[in-house]
Amino acid sequence: MDTQTEAGEKVSVRFTGLLAHWFENVIQDNILFGMDEITVDGFFEQYKDLLGGTISYGFPACCSIEELRKRMEREHIRVFVIDSSLGLCGFVLAQEVELQCP
Structure with a gap:
């Protein structure tokens, strides 16, 4: 996910070991407030x-809620919640996150 700071500096947020993501309120010019990791x-x-x-429709994974919990623990899936001041918010389920400032 490519973003930029208020000063215009580019910041890339890269997730590895991605299981799923869910976002709502996506608009062209989202203003992100922050990203926090929460417990499973x-x-x-x-x-x-x-x-x-x-879950019965296969999101975020084709299994039951208990099976999803076990998979997240087995694969060391972490939960990153993204909040915004305007627009996009939601979560990413992934093993790792890295911020890159080119």
Whole structure:
């Protein structure tokens, strides 16, 4: 995900070991507030309604919620929540995140 600071400096956010992502309110000029890592337990609590409506359709993985939890633990999947002041917000399920400032 390519972004830039208020000063115009480019910053790339690179996720590796990606399992899934979910974003809402995506617009052309999103203003990101920040990114935080939350626990796997926190993820299942915070997004229980979303998961309850999507897991049977194969999102974020083709399995049950308990199987998803086990997979995330087995594969060391972390949860990164992205918040915004305007536009895009959501989460990324991945093993690692790296910020690159070219």
